[in-house]
Amino acid sequence: MALVNVYVQFKQDPEAENLLKALKDAGYMLTGLRIERVIRLEGSADTEKLLPMFVNPLYQTSSYKSALSETDGPIIEIGYQRAVTDPETPSVFDGARALGVDGLEWARLSSRYQFTGATQAEAERIVKENLFNSIVQTIITSEHPWDSLRPHGVPDGVKQFPMSGLSDAELMKLSNENSWYAPLSQLKALQEYEKKIGRPLTDAEIEITVQSWSDHCYHTTWRSLKLMDRLQAATAKINHPAVVSVFKDNAGGMKFYEDQVILIKGETHNFPSAIATFGGVATKHGGVIRDAIGFGRGGYAIGGSTIMGTMDPRTPAADVPSGALHPRSIVKESIRATGYYCNPMGIPMMYPAFRIHPGFPKCMALGHTMGIIPEKYALKLDVIPGDAVVLFGGRTGRDGIHGATASSAAMTDESVTKDAAAVQIGLPITERKFMTAVPELRDKECLRSITDLGAGGISCAAGEMGSETGVRLDLSTVLLKDESLAPWEILLSESQERMCAAVPQEKLAEAEEILRRYDIEYSIIGVFTDNHKLTAYHGDTLVADMDMPFIWKACPIEQIEVKEPAKIDRQVVRAVPSTPAEWKDAVEKVLTHFHCCDQSAAGTQFDSTVQGRTVMGPYGGKNGRMRNDAYISAPIRGKAYGAVATFANNVFYGDLDPAGMARLSVIEAIAKAVAVGVSMDDIVLCDNFYTPKIRPEVAWNLRAMVETISDLSETFGAPFISGKDSSSGTFKSDTGEIIDVPYTLVVSTTGRMQDVCKAVSKEFKKVGNRLILLGKFDASKLGGSVYLDAYGERGDKLHDWGNMWAKDLAVMYRRLNGLYWNENPIKSASAIAEGGLMLRLFEASIGSGLGALVDLSAFPDEGRKDGNLFAEAVGSILVELDSFEDPAKHFGGLPWLEIGRVIGVPEIEIKDKGMEVLQLPIADLVKVWEKPFAEVIR
Amino acid sequence: MSSHQPSAINHQPSAGPVVAVLYGPGINCQEETAFAVEHAGLQAKVVNFHDVNEGRENLTDYQALIVPGGFSWGDHFGSGRIFGLHLVARVTDQLQELVSTGKPILGICNGFQILVETGLLPDGTVGKRLGALLQNKSARFESRWVDLVVTDTKSIWTKGLEGRVLRMPVAHGEGRLYWEDKSLIRPCLCYAKDGQPTEEYPLNPAGAPGGYAGIRDKTGLIFGLMPHPERASLDWHGSSDGMELFNNLARYLKG
Structure with missing residues (x-):
């Protein structure tokens, strides 16, 4: 087989220019940088004829030998390891077919970097620290390092x-x-x-059994603590009329308008993201999007999120525990991966967020999908013996084997290399094709049931679908990326971008035709039976033959010991600022805190308007960088019905009180939905937990968190309809250091509103309007705030009043929502959360070009003066009321404070009893606010 | 509040001219583009390239062709490269007939990139590439709202919009127009600052020279732009300026 290399050079190369700039900024000694792309081809194809695919002579040149001269500096070439299929390989085949070129057998890609001005050692260091992922990539040192490019080998038999x-x-x-x-x-x-x-x-x-029984799949920890029961009981008790599907399916469903259902799912992908961020985060999105596609009898994704938790990316490399990737690399790689996956998928970004905590050497990587499905297809049908098992989408490879069991194990220094197989390279183009095709398959009644392949691969997808009947598979029919897969690996592989469907025999031909029309590979891998067995052959060889009830119901649940942890007793040390300089410092510290600063340098890399449904994106306002409280979609074309998503999580509150953190997360998510205009009657919830590896104190806290959110959900009448837990948030370094993740709970709401034109946004609207802080307020409760964190403290008390407080909040939210529907006197609204009142004043100003005048004497005297601006009064909402309206008329009986006015000058002016405390031009604040994150991802 | 009547738009797909909205693997804006066409009072049909390829569909059966946005074939080896290659390799005759019979052609974002890869833009030379859309100067994907000023109305798509500033989203990683022969480049739509073309980032997110965001061919029938007019087609999108282009198409086709 002939091997040919094509080297492609760009006449102008922004990627090389930007990389050079970033590396120089980071302190590397370089004078120049070039990138040459290499396409390696195998077979007898006429390479000349393929060149139009690889080269546009207007701006590229090509050669059969590298055009880089060794004398210009060290050259390092990086490509994927031979076992990995390049994302571009299928396109090369397709392009070759279009060009009428035969004989191409395989193609691989790589990049040659030349570092001018650097020594070989320096170049190697640059590559290692910035460009190379040893888990999936390899350094290519000769022109033809492999005798063949194809990933191949000889499979093992059945052991x-x-x-x-x-x-x-x-x-x-x-x-x-x-x-x-x-x-x-x-x-x-x-x-x-x-x-x-x-x-x-x-x-x-x-393998089938231990995968099905892993914590990741069977939720053994949660089952043992009876937490699933608790949460589901609350949902059952609420008996919300809008709820269509809870917990059982791949996502939860809520009735929308015009016989449509909105679905929501959140999923973490922490372990793979912590060891190989790009692949881990890309497949996080791929997986959670497939949950929407595999919902009911086939859904469609209409929104996504990415929420990352890492250590501070500015941490010196020496302070990052051995065995963990540097957090700056995790943040940057995650951004690249989210763009790489979500943009081609054409799924609007609803909420990008980056959070930091020293407990995140094992990072948090969470993503959500909001989706839509006609109500009549929202529930799966039972498969019928005789239905075909159809596998479609990507091919099956070695990637992702042991994903579920590895993700349930603690991350150790060793696991960075040992579980390499858990990491995969996502192919969004493959998933996009079937996301387009599935609604057509569904509407033509080709899908009795459908699910995506995730943990446990084919065994789990086909096995679970046939758990009440039986299924018989022939693994020799499965299309493979890699011929060396042993039968058990075919059965268990977690290769991405695959779906499994139960197709009635009489619909099979039609389904195949649709799949072909959308250029989707598929194979019919088996049939559902009635013998209650999961049976798999590879040709004539029996691979597995097990009783379904054993796999799905016989998992032994171990008792988990529960013990109350010791109470933390801390006082706030920090003194209230007393001079204008101290005040200014405090304001700037909060606005430049990683959680509050401008993160749009990441967010604007994700398409937030694709699908033409976006009403309120992640950012809004005048300069397009004001963070909105909610994402609003109008999913039914031409109709103003709104599907609203909000998100809340706090990684600091849990250090003080995990249950309090859980409560505030639910309240914050609901307050954000209410602020934009969703009624309390139209909200459902989704939870995502990420907690340390289980031990008695962790179990206690976990239980307290779940009990809290269950009670709260009942009080609000807002049911949890979907959720996911990961109890593996513990990192062990090679020096034996154990680091727990902070107790983390991400709560998201899905809401519906009849008219998106009635939604209220955050930016100020009119000079002179009254600023009302609506909600219970205590300026001394600064615990867990960004303000204290910025000064190195965690504090003591959260801004929290226990579960019964939810009753008062519900009354307040109903009253507020009532104002939104006729001649709404509320012109802007924003829910208070991290960064307190101060961040909202700032954001509403940058979004409007206006400013705010706040009088501290409007607050109760007994509170801390700094708390007035920085306390995170979660649950409260800052509203802008028409100047001629009487606040008492609208808010009488509720806790409210009139704290100031909207002013025409773009500045924040703080007064106290007529005295000037602070006067800060917004433009100056923007300059400091926009810097920290942009510098991290430069 | 159940008493409230939601806002709705008057959207009646009508009889009359039918516009082909071309789908191929990785294209992902076909639905909303078809909606905008219908919202302008025309009929839209999403045509799957697979069917064109197999002879079940013919692009010349339609009164206009729109190539929507997305990531066709993953944009591997260059945005729009492989779809462009397919179109030229397999349906050159259909493209040429569209040109010779004077049918309007629009490429949006990836569709624009595809038209440039086929040679339809900048100068209607099917099979001969005379331009390219290169990676943004920022080397990043840019998802933002932008102001665009109409600088040329000799296209059916921008007719009557002289000097208008239109607000639309962009979302692309490769939007920097490149050419060797400037005489072939006819900019109609430019990223704007205070109503004037600008190269200032991020108002011009691509770093496109001259602020060029959209160009036409010499006949004014073929038009390509990086921003997404279909995502600014309803009031609640924040702007419905994008409808100006689709309404112009409707006026042209309905005479």
Whole structure:
């Protein structure tokens, strides 16, 4: 087989220019940088004829030898490892077909970087620290490093594991040797099952079981603590008329208008993102989008989020625990990955957010999808024996094997290399094709049921779909990326971009035609049966034959010990600012805090208007950088019905009181929805937990958090309809240091509103309007605030009044919402959260070009003066009331303070009893606010 | 509040001219583009390139062609490269017939990139590339709202809009127009600051020279632009300025 390399050079190369600038800024000694792209081809194809695909001679040149001269500086070439398929490879094949070129067998891509002015050692350091991911990439050192480019090899056969007579220690040894990560109780259950069926279990059978029983899939921790029951009981008790589908499916569904259902799902992908951020974050999006596509009988994604939690990206490299990636790299790579995946998917970004906490060496990587589906297709049908099992989308490869069990295990220094297979390269183009095709398949009644492939691969998708009937698969029919896959690997592979559907036999031909029309690869891999068994063959070889009830219902649940943790007792040390300089410093510290500063340098890299549904994007206002409280979509074309999404999470509050943090997260998410105009009757909730690895104190806190949100959900009448938990937030460095993630809960609301034209945005509208702070307020409760964090303190009390407070809040929110529908006197609104009142005043000013005058004497005297501006009075809403309106008329009986006015000068002016405390031009504040994040991702 | 009647627009797909909105793998703006066409009172049909390729559809059966935005074939090797290659390799005759029979052609974002890859823009030379849309100067994908000033009304798409400033979103990573022969470049729409073309970032997110955001061919029938008019087609998008282009198409086709 002939191997040919095509080298492509750009006449002008912004990527190289920007990289050079960034590297110079970061202190590397460089005078020049060039990037040459390499396309490696295998086969007998006429390369000349393929060149129009690789080169536009207007702005590119090409050659068959590298055009970089060795004398200009060290050259390092980076490409994917041979086991990985390049994202571009299928396009090369497709392009070759269009050009009528035969004989192409494979294509791979790489990039050659030349670092002028650097030594070889310096160049290697630059690559290692900035450009290279050893988990999926390789440094290519010769022109033809491989005898063939294809990922290939010889597969193993089916292995058997006799467990009879093995001691506990021997079982554990077997589990570790095979990366099953199963607890002893599960191994013993397997041993018992072996005895019952009278033959040794196969590799596939054990793998299927431990995957299905992993915490990731079976939620063993939550089940043991009965947390699922608690949350689901609350939802059942609320019995909300809008709820269509809860917890059972891939996402939760809420009735919308005109017989449509809006669905929501959030999913973390922490472990892969922590060890190989680009692949991990890309597949985080791919996975959570597929949850919408695989909802009911086939949904469609209409919004996404990305929420990252890392250590401070400005942490010196020496202070990052060994075995963890540098947080700056995680942040930057996550941005690149989110753009790489979500933009081609054409899914508008609803909410991009980046949070920091020293407990995040094992980062948090969360993504949401909002979707839409006609109500009549919102519930899956039971499969019927005889239905075909159709697998479509991407091909099956070695990627992602052991993803579920690895993600449930603690991250260790070792795992950065050991579980490389858990990391995958997403291919958004593949997923996009079937996202377009699935609604057509559905509307033509081709899908009895559909689900995506995630943890556990084919075994889980087809197995769960057939759990009440049975399924028989022939793995030799599965289309592979890599011929070396053993049968159990085909069954368990978590390769991305695959869907599994139950297609009635009489609809099969039609379904195949639709899949072909959308250029989607598929294969019919089996049939649903009625024998309640999961049976898999590879040709004639039996790979697995197990009883469905054993897989889905027999997981032993271990008791988890629960113990109340010691109370933390701390006082706020910081003194109230007393001079204008101290006040100014405080304001700037808050506005430049990583959580409050301008993160739009990341957010504007994600398409937020695609699909033509966006009414309120992640940013708004005059300069397009004011963060909005909510994302509003008008999903039904030409209709003003709104689907509203809000998000809340705080990584500091949990350090003081996990249950309080959980409460405030629910309240903040609801307050944001109410602020833009959603009624309390039209809100449902979704939870995503990320907590340290379970131990008695963690179990206590976890339980307290779940009980809190369950109670709160009942009080508000806002049910949780979807949720996900990860109890694996513990990092262990190679020096044995154990670092827990902060107790993290992300709450999102999904709301509906009849008319998006009635939505209220955050920016100020009119000079002279009254500023009313609506809600209970205590300026001494500064605990967990950004303000204290900026001065290195966590403080003591959260701005929190316990669960019964929700009753008062609900009354207040209903009253406020009532004003929105006729001659609304409320001109702008923003929910108070991190950064307190100050951040809202600032944002509403930059969004409007106006300013605010605030009088501190409007606040109760007993509170801290700095707390007036910086306390995070979650639940409260800052509203702008028409100047001629009487606040008492609208808010009588509610807690409210008239704190100031909108002014025509773009500045924040703070007075106290007539005395000037502070006068800050917005333009000056913008200059400091826009810097920190932009510098991190430069 | 159940008593409230939601805002709705008067949207009646009508009989008459039919516009092809071309779909290919990775194109992802076909639905909203078709909606904007219908909102202008025309009929839209999403035509799958697969069907064109297999002879089940013919682009010349339609009164106009719109190539919408997206990431066709993942934009591998250059935005619009592979879709452009497919169009030229497989349906050159149809493209040439569209040109010779004077049918309007519009490319939006990736569609613009595709038209440039086919040679339809800047000068109607199918199979001969005379321009390109290069990576943004920022080397980033840019998703923002921009002001655009109409600088040329010799196109059916911008007729009557002289000097108007239109507000629309952009969302692209490669929007910097590049050419070798400037005489072929006829800018109609420019990123604007205070109503004047600008190269200032981020008002001109691509760093496009001259502020050029949209160009036409010599006949004024073929038009390509990086911003997304279909995403600014309803009041609640924040701007409905994008409808000006689709309304112009409707006026032209309905005579």
